[in-house]
Amino acid sequence: GNSVTQMEGPVTLSEEAFLTINCTYTATGYPSLFWYVQYPGEGLQLLLKATKADDKGSNKGFEATYRKETTSFHLEKGSVQVSDSAVYFCALKAGNNRKLIWGLGTSLAVNP
């Protein structure tokens, strides 16, 4: 079946450090891939997405590239800020299924 595996947290970084949060998936066909972010005290919001192989999603300095050969969609940011402290979720949607398959979330804490 379809599944998403996300690196376990928590991840603690200093401001301006490089961030990578790994996400790999298992799916039939060609899923769409997403990163959602949940800031403290808020609901989730879509951060970026990619709908086909080699697509790169980007937003707020974050990037993720859809790698079909490695079935991965790793989230990266070159220089994190304290305001990036949040929980990040990787998710996929396969075909016309309305359900998103979610990773467990990775908590990121950025220290000044």
Add this chain to the structure above:
Amino acid sequence: SQTIHQWPATLVQPVGSPLSLECTVEGTSNPNLYWYRQAAGRGLQLLFYSVGIGQISSEVPQNLSASRPQDRQFILSSKKLLLSDSGFYLCAWAPGPTPTGEKLFFGSGTQLSVL
């Protein structure tokens, strides 16, 4: 613009008590509506979704139920809460009628503690 309201933000309930969480969406018509639960260590789990008034699909068997009495209102209920119902509940909507799934907009969530 569209907004989603979910309340209450936090709730502490004793085991065996009833539950009612409400979610409303403004600024759109005929949305697809969702209830998710985020339990510690288990990630996000889709509980219910609805594509229209009175139409509810349940993803997992559980102690909870959902209702959609109006187009933009989605209610999560339980007659008797269990300890295992504790968690963070998120309401979400997506543009209908095509259930694309990815354009999900989430409410701010309800932290439910069952004691």
